[in-house]
Amino acid sequence: MATTTETLAIVSGDDVVRVRQKVRVRATEAGLSLVDQTKLITAASELARNTLDYGKGGHADIMTVNDTARRGVRIVFRDQGPGIPDVALALTDGFTSGNGLGHGLGGARRLVDDFDIQTAVGQGTTVTIARWRK
């Protein structure tokens, strides 16, 4: 069961910082190890920045998941920007359509336990990630 979802708007660099802070609080509460917290926060930072830079802003829904099977943090990043025409290419390390290093999306996927991306050109992008307590 997902509980207590908190939604943050992402419209500026300061919001990216705020997302990181909120995710840290949730990750600590969920009992993730320091390394796992760091990985989740770093992934969240990458995705929040993509939402800002490419998605023209959007939202992050941060939730603690606590059921009999597992405990952890799930975050949904959603925007109504241009969408991603070629997801496989976007996930490739080194690919950027801006002036980044192109490691954000692929790197974020490696840093979490669950990763899902839904995108449609002209409609937007939703990326869902989760990291579970081991």
Next chain:
Amino acid sequence: MDSIPILKIGSALLVTIQVDMHDQLATQLQEDLTTRIVEHHARGVLIDISALEIVDSFIGRMLANIASVSRLLDADTVVVGMRPEVAITLVELGLGLPGVKTALNAERGLALIGGVARDEAAAGDGDDD
């Protein structure tokens, strides 16, 4: 607007990053450092990131940019105090930080920077040239 202080130690510059960096601050730091390297004929730049809880590709890019610009101005860049969990995460992110040297602490970082900085640091002080 706040900015990140840059200290001079011998012929090196020391920057301690203590806050969660946002865009403007990162850009300003790069500009300030460039100016100061030229102004002080600095041979090295030490960037202490021991307070940083994460380094994402944005900060990684900033560190790599500072290293590239410094190199063009004949100064070495050494990142000091990276936390173990940050190092583990950076590797998984796929950021090797090319051109950026690292050291466990500022003292070792100073030793990594060219002879001049090392000699001056060893002498405790040094602005006699």
